[in-house]
Amino acid sequence: MKFTKQIKPEFVDSRGGITKLLDDGKTNIKSILLITSKTGSVRSNHYHKKDAHYIYMISGAMEYFEKPVKGNAKTKKVVVKAGDMVYTPPMAIHTSRFTKNSVFMAFSIKSRNQKAYEKDTIRVPSLIK
Numbered sequence: 001m002k003f004t005k006q007i008k009p010e011f012v013d014s015r016g017g018i019t020k021l022l023d024d025g026k027t028n029i030k031s032i033l034l035i036t037s038k039t040g041s042v043r044s045n046h047y048h049k050k051d052a053h054y055i056y057m058i059s060g061a062m063e064y065f066e067k068p069v070k071g072n073a074k075t076k077k078v079v080v081k082a083g084d085m086v087y088t089p090p091m092a093i094h095t096s097r098f099t100k101n102s103v104f105m106a107f108s109i110k111s112r113n114q115k116a117y118e119k120d121t122i123r124v125p126s127l128i129k
Contacts, residue, residue: 042098
């Protein structure tokens, strides 16, 4: 899991600011989703065989749980708040629990048309104990 806290504007003047959320020169984004979640909601409970995604929290907060599909690694947990971003690679089980009403964006490297998404997504039990 790659977790970046409190991404700040890179440039600010009297007109406003510019914040780079992702500019690594190598990631090819195929899908951008704007998602809302209500307090107490649990999402994900799956992994992707080939897809990877970044989640950028616009407002609200969630607990984000992740662990590799293979091996005996322990589940990692981070609290993602407004201005934070978390990356999930392929073959990583992930679960999200929203502690506040939230708005976030998901930037995926694969298309999210429903047929392709379902083919790449494996549903699993929640990582929340």
